[in-house]
Amino acid sequence: MKLLVAYYSRTGTTRKVAEVIAEVLKCDVEEIRDLKNRVGVLGWLSSGMDATLKRLTKIEKPVKLPELYDVTIVGTPVWNSTVSTPVRTYILEYRSRFKQVAFFCTQYSSESNALKDMEALCGMKPIATLMITRRQMETGDYIGEIEKFCAQITR
Ligand SMILES: Cc1cc2nc3c(=O)[nH]c(=O)nc-3n(C[C@H](O)[C@H](O)[C@H](O)COP(=O)(O)O)c2cc1C
Secondary structure, eight states, X not given: OOEEEEEOOSSSHHHHHHHHHHHHHTOEEEEXXXXXXXXXXXXXXXXXXXXXXXXXXXXXXXXXXXXXXXXXXXXXXXXXXXXXXXXXXXXXXXXXXXXEEEEEXXXXXXXXXXXXXXXXXXXXXXXXXEEEEHHHHHHSTHHHHHHHHHHHHHO
């Protein structure tokens, strides 16, 4: 089974999770790159606004095409309880090429609508989902959660 992890990360947390998933699954990774500058406090504020208003952004053209993979595993940081703007854009631009999907998100708390929103945007039920909190990152518990998520994808 050919698997692709496609993720966006503003400050590195989602990247770390994406890299561990790719290592466990031994699969390809595509970083979704936003052309908008989201650094610092101003970047944080505008990102929150963009997410709440469900705006889209300009992203770099991906190198790895989802249609060449059996499952596209899409990862996002949670912004204002929903999917981040670059991942919203990626899903809307490439969803017609997804065969099957799995989703993961990283966030401070343990509640958000991000996974549900990703499902609605894709118009497709995910074969697995994973939500990682800041606390799980700090304690290292996220590794076990990733292993369970990967096992669901490959079963
Ligand atoms: C604009 C913005 C809005 C956020 N909104 C939420 C939120 O609603 N709920 C939450 O638990 N975390 C929220 N966070 C925290 C991020 O989801 C969390 O730090 C995430 O792991 C960051 O991932 P990254 O380092 O890959 O960018 C928000 C962060 C930003 C920048």
